[in-house]
Structures are given as structure tokens and as C-alpha cells.
Amino acid sequence: xxxxxxxxxxxxxxxxxxxxxxxxxxxxxxxxxxxxxxxxxxxxxxxxxxxxxxxxxxxxxxxxxxxxxxxxxxxxxxxxxxxxxxxxxxxxxxxxxxxxxxxxxxxxxxxxxxxxxxxxxxxxxxxxxxxxxxxxxxxxxxxxxxxxxxxxxxxxxxxxxxxxxxxxxxxxxxxxxxxxxxxxxxxxxxxxxxxxxxxxxxxxxxxxxxxxxxxxxxxxxxxxxxxxx
Amino acid sequence: xxxxxxxxxxxxxxxxxxxxxxxxxxxxxxxxxxxxxxxxxxxxxxxxxxxxxxxxxxxxxxxxxxxxxxxxxxxxxxxxxxxxxxxxxxxxxxxxxxxxxxxxxxxxxxxxxxxxxxxxxxxxxxxxxxxxxxxxxxxxxxxxxxxxxxxxxxxxxxxxxxxxxxxxxxxxxxxxxxxxxxxxxxxxxxxxxxxxxxxxxxxxxxxxxxxxxxxxxxxxxxxxxxxxx
DNA sequence: CATCTTAGTGTAGAAGCTACACTAACAAGT
DNA sequence: ACTTGTTAGTGTAGCTTCTACACTAAGATG
Numbered sequence: 001x002x003x004x005x006x007x008x009x010x011x012x013x014x015x016x017x018x019x020x021x022x023x024x025x026x027x028x029x030x031x032x033x034x035x036x037x038x039x040x041x042x043x044x045x046x047x048x049x050x051x052x053x054x055x056x057x058x059x060x061x062x063x064x065x066x067x068x069x070x071x072x073x074x075x076x077x078x079x080x081x082x083x084x085x086x087x088x089x090x091x092x093x094x095x096x097x098x099x100x101x102x103x104x105x106x107x108x109x110x111x112x113x114x115x116x117x118x119x120x121x122x123x124x125x126x127x128x129x130x131x132x133x134x135x136x137x138x139x140x141x142x143x144x145x146x147x148x149x150x151x152x153x154x155x156x157x158x159x160x161x162x163x164x165x166x167x168x169x170x171x172x173x174x175x176x177x178x179x180x181x182x183x184x185x186x187x188x189x190x191x192x193x194x195x196x197x198x199x200x201x202x203x204x205x206x207x208x209x210x211x212x213x214x215x216x217x218x219x220x221x222x223x224x225x226x227x228x229x
Numbered sequence: 230x231x232x233x234x235x236x237x238x239x240x241x242x243x244x245x246x247x248x249x250x251x252x253x254x255x256x257x258x259x260x261x262x263x264x265x266x267x268x269x270x271x272x273x274x275x276x277x278x279x280x281x282x283x284x285x286x287x288x289x290x291x292x293x294x295x296x297x298x299x300x301x302x303x304x305x306x307x308x309x310x311x312x313x314x315x316x317x318x319x320x321x322x323x324x325x326x327x328x329x330x331x332x333x334x335x336x337x338x339x340x341x342x343x344x345x346x347x348x349x350x351x352x353x354x355x356x357x358x359x360x361x362x363x364x365x366x367x368x369x370x371x372x373x374x375x376x377x378x379x380x381x382x383x384x385x386x387x388x389x390x391x392x393x394x395x396x397x398x399x400x401x402x403x404x405x406x407x408x409x410x411x412x413x414x415x416x417x418x419x420x421x422x423x424x425x426x427x428x429x430x431x432x433x434x435x436x437x438x439x440x441x442x443x444x445x446x447x448x449x450x451x452x453x454x455x456x457x458x
Numbered sequence: 459c460a461t462c463t464t465a466g467t468g469t470a471g472a473a474g475c476t477a478c479a480c481t482a483a484c485a486a487g488t
Numbered sequence: 489a490c491t492t493g494t495t496a497g498t499g500t501a502g503c504t505t506c507t508a509c510a511c512t513a514a515g516a517t518g
Contacts (some may be wrong), residue, residue: 004233008280010241013233014323051237051319078307081284081322090280092241094308094321105434163465180467181507204463205514392496409498410476433494434483465514475504483496488489 001216010090011079014059015046015131017077017095017138018069021103021155025120026171027102030127031113039126040114044135046093047112059096065162067116071118073154078137084123085130096112097138099154107153146172147229150191153212161199162208163184169229189227191217237412239310239319243288244275244360246306246324246367247298250384254349255400256331257364259356260342261293266316267357274298274340274366275322288325293448296345297337300385301327307366314359326367328383329437375401378458379420382441390428390436391415417454418445 025030034227045066049058056074061186063069076120077095085091102118109116119125146152151170153160166182186192193213197207217227247258274295278287284341285303292298314320331347338345348354350368353361369409375381381391381397396410415421422442427435446456 001232002235003237004231005238005240006231006234007277009234009238010278010280012239012241048236049310051239052312054259054312055308055321076307076330078305079284081323085280092278092323093283094310154493161465178508179465180509183466184468185506202431202464205465205516207465222246390496407477409478412497413499414475428503431495432485434485434496436496460518462516465512467510467512469509471507472495472500473504476502478500479498481497483494485494486492488491 001160008090010092011047011086013091013093014045014049014055014062014132015093016059016063017044017045017096017135018063018067018072019097019142019155020100020105020118020199021168021171022118022120023166024167025122026125027120028119028124029067029069029100029107030117030125031109032115033128034112042119042125042130043128044095044131045116046111049094055094056096059094059098061095063098065111066109066113067084068110069098069100069105071104072100073151077134077141079129079136082130092200093134095134095138097141099142101157112155126158127155143172148227150212150217150227152212158199158209159195159209161209162192164205165210172217175218185229189219193229210214237319238320240315241278242275242320242322243278243284243291244273244322244363245271245288245292245303246326246364247292247296247301247329248326248367248371248384249329249334249347250333250397250400251347251349253396253400254351256328256349257347258296258298258329258336259351259354260338261344262343262357263341263343263348270357271348272322272353274342274345278323284297284323285325288323288327292327294340295338295342298327298329298334300333300353301329302380304329306370307365309359311359322363324363324367326369326370328380331388332350332386333359343454374400377456379441379443379446379456385416388424388426388438388440390438391421392438411422414458420449420456 004092005085019226020027029045031045033039033041033043052148053055059074074096077097079092079094080190081092083090107116109147155168156164167180170177192210192214195211197209199209237289249256258274260274262268262270262272276291278284287325288303303325308321308323310321311320336345338433383443384397385393391412393409394408399406415457420442421439424438424440
């Protein structure tokens with residue numbers, strides 16, 4: 001079936017930068033393209049927006065289809081509309097970024113992907129299209145946003161140690177933080193709930209596990225509080 | 230002439246939220262629609278993206294065509310892709326926001342606009358489409374961004390008094406600021422150049438005029454400095 | 459019981475933030 | 489020339505927050 005319009009139209013796609021936190025670096029999920037253009041090149045998961053789905057829906061659908069990832073924190077990043085982004089025709093792409101708990105996801109290649117894999121940020125392969133730029137922008141955004149919203153918790157399991165949390169910030173912000181000052185600051189916000197559990201399976205003193213109190217955060221936010229690392 | 234595609238495609242538009250600073254409030258530029266849908270309703274300037282222009286180009290073109298405004302600070306805001314935004318068909322809109330120096334622009338209605346006018350933020354008429362939401366989002370962004378980038382200067386003439394600058398921040402942030410503390414802070418950043426001129430035509434002691442040192446700001450930024458009000 | 463590794467804790471000095479009020483300059487009107 | 493009205497321009501003290509920094513305690517392992 002064919003659809004015609006009076007004026008030519010750009011094709012509309014979504015692309016997702018999925019971040020995952022590994023032991024000591026931040027990773028990005030890439031797929032290897034099965035089809036041209038950029039056949040066999042690594043690229044961001046993404047694809048065409050259907051005419052009957054919203055942009056957010058399209059992003060989640062493509063993520064699930066191409067990599068098997070679901071239930072992530074997902075947020076729109078930026079829309080890329082340069083003329084020559086895609087060699088085939090004019091394609092405008094709405095980019096998203098997502099934060100996933102690495103351990104949660106058994107990734108698997110599907111549809112247009114030959115393979116799927118996590119890559120450390122400082123070891124990315126050459127990417128298809130303008131995807132390198134999109135990743136750049138996503139990192140910038142994550143770095144900015146992590147400081148004034150509690151978005152970072154999306155990268156950790158529901159229960160985490162303060163050391164894990166500190167590590168997360170050190171990795172994202174790319175600078176060391178002082179242990180005592182970090183703990184003081186976070187605990188003083190009063191948004192972490194101390195659980196009665198400790199981490200398991202470590203061969204040293206086990207650290208206490210905490211949860212992030214999202215309810216309280218939302219309440220305080222409505223009262224004008226603002227998270228600030 | 231007609232263009233056909235294998236799958237149906239959303240139409241792509243841009244919409245612009247243009248802010249201008251008036252004596253004591255922030256204004257938004259609106260146009261009154263000449264044509265249906267929402268005929269005669271007030272709406273954001275905007276329109277369809279041509280297949281051979283980038284999104285930024287489309288935004289500037291529409292702004293110029295519909296309101297006569299050129300040479301403004303323009304930045305992409307967010308892309309709106311709900312299914313029922315437009316009663317005619319699926320339309321995805323890339324929203325921009327712009328900062329204009331009110332005095333600079335002789336606005337004029339053209340093309341699809343019956344009229345063009347500035348409206349105070351707290352006196353907006355009912356808007357066409359989901360434009361009220363877009364304006365909301367733009368305000369949020371402006372409020373956030375004004376604090377950690379020197380974007381506010383885009384709303385002032387090239388030479389301004391410290392009182393004008395303070396007024397700007399008070400208006401955007403919607404809270405009073407302390408005169409002495411404000412001046413101390415801004416001058417201590419060392420990004421304002423004191424000119425040898427003073428304001429004209431006031432019937433009281435004239436205040437000194439300053440310029441924003443963009444060059445220096447960019448240099449400091451590269452060295453890791455970050456503007457913070 | 460010795461060893462290894464990370465958890466968990468306090469303080470002093472520096473820097474930055476807040477609150478606050480008066481004099482100086484200039485223009486306009488008498 | 490002087491009075492009036494209006495805004496410009498300026499410093500400080502107290503409080504809060506940030507920074508830098510090192511040792512003991514807990515628990516696991518052999």
C-alpha cells in the first residue's frame with residue numbers, strides 16, 4: 001500500500017542511547033546492523049516511528065524489539081534534523097536516552113540487529129549515521145542532569161550501598177569524591193532509607209543497604225526542595 | 230505534485246516560543262491564526278518543515294515569515310508527538326524557544342497570521358493545539374537554564390544597568406533578589422565589562438552601563454568554569 | 459588468631475551566603 | 489539656588505556550607 005502527500009515528507013525515526021552502569025565504567029548499548037545502509041556497523045537501537053504511536057512508544061518498542069530491553073527510565077534527549085544524516089533520504093530522528101540496571105537485562109539481538117552488546121564509553125566502535133554525536137549529547141545531558149535530579153538511582157539496583165552510589169557519581173562525573181563528605185551530604189538530604197540488610201557475598205565487612213525514597217523526594221520537590229549534589 | 234511512500238508518515242512542524250522582556254514582566258509572542266484549524270485562535274508561530282531545510286532553519290524561517298523576527302537566540306526545546314495534537318492528521322512538532330530583545334523588533338503579521346502580539350505570561354489567551362503545554366515547558370526550561378548559563382543577557386540590550394539585570398532575574402525566577410548580594414555576585418564573576426557610559430533619559434541619578442563579556446565567558450567555560458547564579 | 463579489605467565516623471578552617479541601611483548623585487520643579 | 493524625589497552605589501557580621509583529611513571497627517578467610 002502507498003500513501004501520498006502534496007509535499008515531500010521527512011521520515012521520522014527514534015534512536016535510544018541506553019546507559020548501564022558496570023563495575024567501573026559507564027556502558028552504552030549498541031546493536032550491529034543487519035541491513036544497509038551501514039550494514040554490519042554498530043549503531044544505536046532505533047527505527048521508524050509508526051503513524052499511530054507516540055514518540056515515547058516508538059522508542060520503547062524499538063528498544064524491546066531490537067535488544068529485548070524493557071522497563072527502563074526513558075527520556076527524550078534531542079531531535080536531530082540535519083539534511084544528510086541518512087544517505088537514503090531525509091530522516092529526522094528523535095533521540096532518547098535510557099538508564100538501565102545492567103544486571104536486570106538479559107539483552108538479545110532481534111529484528112534488524114545481528115548482535116547487541118554493551119560498550120564502555122571510552123571504547124566505542126565507529127558508529128553509523130550521526131550516532132556518535134547523539135551519544136555525545138546524551139552523555140552531556142546525563143552529566144548535567146545527574147547533579148540536580150536523583151536520576152542516578154535509575155542505574156542502581158533498588159537496594160545499594162553508599163559506596164556503590166558514590167562510585168556511580170564518580171564514574172558519571174569523572175572525578176573522585178570524598179567519602180565522608182559524600183555520605184554526609186547524601187544522608188543529610190534525608191532521601192535515603194536505611195534498610196536492615198547488608199550486602200552479601202563480599203569477603204570483607206558488609207556495607208549497609210539503602211533505598212531511595214522516591215515518595216519523599218516527590219513530596220519535597222512539590223514544596224520547592226531541589227536535589228543538588 | 231504528489232509524493233508517495235510505502236508507509237504513512239507524520240507531518241513535521243516547528244513551533245517557536247519567543248520570550249521578550251518588558252519593563253516588569255516576561256512576554257511571549259503569539260500570532261492569531263488566519264486559517265483553520267483553530268481559525269482566529271492565538272498560537273505559537275510555526276509551520277511545516279520543508280524537506281530541504283534543517284529544523285533550525287525551519288524555525289528561523291517560520292519566525293521571520295510569520296512575525297518578522299530575525300536574529301534571535303534560538304534553541305531547541307522538545308519534540309511533541311502525541312497522537313491527537315492536530316485534528317487534521319498526525320503532526321509531530323519540534324518546539325524551539327527564542328530570546329528576543331523586545332525593543333529590537335518591530336513585529337508584523339504576515340503569511341498565515343492575522344495579527345501578531347506580545348502577551349504577558351500571566352495573561353495568555355487560550356491557545357491552539359497543545360501550545361499551552363509547549364509554553365509551559367519553555368518557561369520551565371528558561372527558568373532552569375537562566376541559572377547555570379548566561380542566557381539571560383539575550384533578553385537585554387547590549388549595554389544594560391545592573392538594576393536591569395537584576396530585574397530580569399527577578400522576573401524570570403519570580404522572586405526578589407537582594408541588591409547588594411546580587412551585584413557582589415555578578416561582579417565577582419568578572420564577566421561584566423564596565424563601560425564609560427551611563428543610562429540616558431532618566432530623571433534620577435543615571436546608572437552605569439555594562440556589557441557582558443562573551444569572549445571571556447567562553448574562555449573560562451573551556452577551562453571548566455561554570456556560571457551559577 | 460593473624461591478615462586483609464572495606465565500612466563507617468568527626469572536626470577545624472575556609473569560603474560563600476544572607477540579611478540589612480545609609481549616603482551620593484542627578485533631574486525636575488519652585 | 490535650593491528643595492524634593494528617586495535611584496545608584498556601597499560594607500559587614502553572623503551563619504551555613506564546603507573542603508580536606510586519617511583512624512578504628514567489622515567481618516571474611518586461611
